[in-house]
Amino acid sequence: MEKTMCELFAGVGGFRLGFEKLNSGWETTWFSQWEPGAKTQWAHDCYVSHFNDSPDSEGEFHTGEDIATVKKDTIPDHSLLVGGFPCQDYSVAHTLASAKGIEGKKGVLWWQIRDTLIAKRAPFCIFENVDRLLKSPASQRGRDFGVILACLNELGYDVEWRVINAAIYGAAQRRRRTFIFAYNHNTGYAKRMNSFDVISILNKEGFFAKGFPIEPIERTCEIQLPDDIVEVSDTFKFGFENAGFMKDGVIYTASVTEIAEAPILLGDVLQSNVDEKYYISSEKMPKWTYLKGAKKIPRKSANGHEYVFSEGPVAFPDPWDRPGRTMLTSESTLNRSTHVVSDPGTGRLRLLTPIEAERLQGFDDDWTNTGMPPRMRYFCMGNALVVPMITRMGKTLDTIIAEEP
Ligand SMILES: C[S@@+](CC[C@H](N)C(=O)[O-])C[C@H]1O[C@@H](n2cnc3c(N)ncnc32)[C@H](O)[C@@H]1O
The missing domain is CATH 3.90.120.10 (DNA Methylase, subunit A, domain 2)
Known part of the structure; x- marks a missing residue:
């Protein structure tokens, strides 16, 4: 598998820099960064000054435009989709045209990620969001993350997540963020993970356990996600803890204690x-x-x-x-x-x-x-995000990709 990446909501390139610091051959085939309402696109300019601009598959440059206006099938192929997207209202309704279609609120960036996944089917994804994503909204705790998981499940992905406090893993800032690692069922990695139980995945074998060690846990809480995303949006509530795993629509979660390393002060x-x-x-x-x-x-x-x-x-x-x-x-x-x-x-x-x-x-x-x-x-x-956290994730992904056919 080629080490190619697409960075959505790229800011000044934290994901890309984190992967480039590995020096392990990652190439970013496309990125998108547009600050709504801003006349001068400072972050996009900064990104381009470090990494140059990237044409789409038709040779055109749309990296500095609203991602909602980009035709997703023109995004160049990539094996990893990454992006830090905001915590917004992810509720959905059926479209008027078809009871099967779904429609989220306008301007909600998760739907741009979903459209990109539908068009490009990246085998691996890493997303970043604030820690409160897991508890939102206050009136229906866990609905928003439930909608995200339901979308990924529908598109054929299994998911691991962890809330990571960068300072615990050697960084200079107490910054707690939810990281989501999703991988397609057709990857060799998904097949390898099938041979482990959920406790081993969360403690030792999974993506986050490798780079971000925790005190071993013994049990998880679990719940089955409804298949219908609109039902998730309307009724789903769940107490997501700071670590978890979803396979075939079954969610497992546990509260884990991170094993602290010496921080930078x-x-x-x-x-x-x-x-x-x-x-x-x-x-x-x-x-x-x-x-x-x-x-x-x-x-x-x-x-x-x-x-x-x-x-x-x-x-x-x-x-x-x-x-x-x-x-x-x-x-x-x-x-x-x-x-x-x-x-x-x-x-x-x-x-x-x-x-x-x-x-x-x-x-x-x-x-x-x-x-x-x-x-x-x-x-x-x-x-932005704490770049060394991404480099750690990249190191684990390198070992995963080395085993992909
Ligand atoms: C949380 S920041 C991500 C920062 C990035 N991870 C970094 O290291 O700098 C989200 C970014 O998405 C961009 N953004 C917001 N709406 C967008 C849109 N409709 N299209 C493209 N980018 C958008 C914002 O300008 C912001 O830079």
Whole structure:
């Protein structure tokens, strides 16, 4: 099997970089990255400046356009489909035209992944999403992930998933994300997995167990998915745990404990004596102190109900002796979730530099220094994933593909 990949929702190329770092012959045949509503496509430009653009199978360039407008059968062949897509409302209804057809809400990106799978039938897939995907929506816990699994099942894929906290596996950031590994029934890997029971797959033999060791589990909870995706959307509820497996529509899940490795600490990624513009001025300090502190604020809801909004303090400054917190797209703005650190050289409080933001995600220094404004460099890093986690997954996939006919 060729090591070819297609990267949807590519951002600045976290999946691709993770695989390229393996130096094991992966080639990306196509990618797609388009920021809705943005005049300048900074992430796409950054991606192209590192990797060049990719023509589709008709020799045309549509990588920087809304994926919904791309004819999926023009996407070049690939053996691996990857993408980090947002947590949205995945509910479906029957189409008016046919009771068998399904229709999801407009603009929901999962349906673009599904269309790509239908057109291209990639044997392997790795997807990334936020950890709350497993519990969404609040009114019908597990429905959204159930819909995703039902789609993959219908298209002939078995699935493993794990919520991975990057800091536990040696990264510099406490970032918890749901990773989904799907493989087609017709792969040699699917056939090999048929000889293991679910406990062995989750503990030792499966895709995630290989690169992301856990304390052994002894049992799983299981449930049969309805075949009809609309029924899943309308009625399915399930308590998905942080690890699991689905085969032929039967879902197995277990709460697993990750075996921690020595992390990289926030102090390890900091630069010293940085430019003055990153320091917090004495005028802004009271605002930062307020945002980071505990508070109780009387509020009124839309229906007139009065309540007290309260939140505890967050570490201020962020400690050097722990991995960083989860980086958001708002990093570096005046915001409670923005990291504030004490500079190792001057001891004064300041924001992260764009290079430090890149290091928290495991990108090379200055990856996003491709002409975009600094605020966009933080934004792109907040959107990205922790690259070394992908390199680990790639290592496991390399051993799997080596055994494919
Ligand atoms: C969560 S981010 C993925 C980031 C990526 N994994 C990385 O390492 O940078 C999702 C990306 O999907 C892009 N996107 C959103 N809607 C899109 C659409 N309709 N077509 C193509 N890309 C889209 C966003 O601009 C964003 O960069």
